[in-house]
Amino acid sequence: MSKSMLSLTVNGRTRDDVVPDNMLLVDYLREVVGATGTKVGCDGGECGACTVIVDGKARHACLTLAVSCNGKAVETVESLERNGRMSALQRAFNEKLGAQCGFCTPGMIMASEALLRHTPNPNDDDIRRELAANICRCTGYVKIIESVHAAVAETSAKEAAE
């Protein structure tokens, strides 16, 4: 398998790696970068556990070749904390029990993050549409929807206070 140079940013850090052309982004993140927060829950494109953000858009890292991210910005769940503090979405998923076993959670949170970037005030249908490709087997999704709303409420309360 031929290899290529991959230059990109992962969670804000510039990296240059030589990777096989057939390497999946999810394997690159987990095995080369060592960022194991992104999960693999299926054999390709079925579950959404591997959802990351590439250039601002939610992508299945298991359906994306690492080399196709050359020159792009990749963000994973590990990027969301700021100065050791969890993001509003992370806090909401924790406090509202949007995560039970937590295996779907990194993908679920990254898909929600992508949603809130383009739709800062989503209704239930917006959330359902954007998270349609993310399977959760624990929660029945009820508390996931609540978590996204809670994150929005916290963020807007904070903005109002500022």
Added chain:
Amino acid sequence: MNDMGPVQTIGVPTPLVDGPEKVTGRAMFAADYCVADSLVGRILRSPVAHAKVKKVDVSKAREIPGVKAVLTGEDCNQTFGVLPIAQNEYPLAKYRVRYRGEPIAAVAAVDVATAQKALDAITFEYEELPAYFTAEEARAEDAIDLHEERPGNIERDVHYDLGDVEDGFAKADLVMEEEYQCAEIAQVQSEPHATYAEYDTQRDKLTVWPSTQVPFYVHLMLERTLEMEKSRIRVIKPQLGGGFGCRTETLNVELICAMLARAAGGRVGLVVSREETFITHRGRPETAVKMKIGMRADGKLLAAQSECVQRGGGYSGYGIVTILYAGSMLYGIYDIEAIKFDGYRVLTNMPPPGAMRGHGTVNMRFAFEDLMDRMATKLGLDPFAVRRANLLKAPTFTFNDLMVNSYGLDECLDWVEEASGWKDRKGKLPPGKGLGMACSHYVSGASKPKHWTGEPHATVNLKVDFDGSVTLLTGAAEIGQGSSTMATQCVAEVLGVDMGRVHTISSDSAITPKDNGSYSSRVTYMVGNAAVDAANNLKNVLTEAAARKLEVPPDQVECLGEVYRAGTQDEGLTFDEVVMEALRDTGTITVKGTFTTLPESQGGKKYRGAAIGGTMAFSYAAQVVEVTVDPDTAEISVDKVWVAHDCGKALNPLSVEGQVQGSVWMGMGQAMTEGTRYHDGLGITGNMLDYRVPTIVESPPIEVKIVEAEDPHGPFGAKEAGEGSLSGFLPALTAAVADAIGVRAADLPLTPDVLLKLMEDKARADKKAAAQDSAEVA
């Protein structure tokens, strides 16, 4: 200082103690341990469903550079299995393969490509045997036996005939009978099976990180199949991506990974695919139920008779227990004496089912409740009235000797009836819309464990040291259900301290006390009680130390959590001061708490296997489901679910809600979309697109009411919350669909094509009847 009091944690909605790790990506699941320089494990699986193993030739595979270990059935001489009476499975098939996809060889290599190359180089010679893919084929007269010790391929048959069933039917105003068919269901927990194992050749020690709900059972099976001293094995349960029962027994993945690590003398990660996770299976068996009920005109149940046939797989797994639960749990929810049950668990050449959430009870409850609803309609009774005519009165023992000390079903019924607007809306919804209801129940752990050793059912250790923190050591397997949080709450509550003082460490055989694991909803009841007991013991130690220091008798010491004092005028001692005093004589404090079930809760002896079903407490649930059915496409949308669940005292209402929502929703998947399919024993739904788990798009709002019929022996009165409301969804759905469009389904899942056929049949029948009517008139 006078207004200070113990911190309260029980009954307070509490985020999970391990939540931050999960939302930040720091939680370590088994696959996350497979560091870059560990070997890659891979499994070669049988291409045939039933065959004699003639030769597995691995000589070429062994020669490939980078291949560090290759194993076949010849490398293991011991069987495994969760039930001591049914251990008939080899980690790698030895003499026979009995289902398609059964492991026949395994390799460990430096990378995925090399491991794959090694698998490709293995040849498998076999002599094919007739294979049976349905219970009927396997039970046929001329079928050969899958296992010599199970003649006729009957894994287990169960029969009881309690009370006077014939008399009940004779006295009944209405007797109805129906046949039900439920598809096989898979857990589809979000994390595929994975194990990481490390063999230390210097010390001859093995450490295993398996994705399991039962680390203790894995430990026992590692000892058995690897023929290693159990003291040289350490099992550490990593974070678990769900289980729902498929991981309540040791799986071949775990054993094979450990065998590979030992053979390679190093570290091996074995992460199987989603398809292999489906093949490993241990889901809910395909089930055929015949149900007959006799009812009085006022709705009172007089007798029931039922036959249940479960299609097992090539190996036993939990099968015997599953068919026993199917029978015993006909009792425990309603006041009924006369029941006859005949159950058959059949061995077939399919991947083995196991103990899925609601173990053994779900398909039976579906049939029972659905038939009750049909009978209510026929008798012109409200389905709520029918349930109310049959309520138990706690404390009591059921006719098959199950102990019931707390019972909140009446309150559950009241709430869902009210919240759903049943009285005003039932029968008055626009065409295509309908309401249905049903009830369900489940055990809070099996009172008689399958490994009966005489030990307590649960043990919890607490350690307190110079830093004033309390370390809680529990074997309870945290699988996402919140057991670590529950145990932490119990200890913090008894001591009256902030949960932040308590560090909880779970499931590491070198550190934590043994626990049977997370299954049959046993953990809150049993481990919770052990945690309470341990905390009380610790509190005694601390109180005595405080008494010494304060120079008063212990019974005059008041514990305010963070302060121990003698009377309200006393400034008292801080928690740290009390701990230092307690440490003075003994050094580090370790205390223990245990829990043992009451003998009278351990089920009856009226028939063989009657102990199954015996539990310290039952949870109860009632739910109302509202649906809309599209008249053209027969698509069902569930608009809303109202569910009330009696879990006794809700230790953590947030978790209870989450568990109940998850259960109801999982019932919805089974009722509407899920079901495995096979072609000649080859799974054709081994992915999450063909096996349809509901997505967020079709998942309804689920409103939960927690009913707290406190159990006299539960920790703070608590009972189970994670399984009991699952099965009620199925019959509530079929009832709602019947209400919406007048069509009754008996087979699940009720997919649009199945429903469309039923609707067309009905339309044809209606037309025919109308034609006959007009002919008669003419």
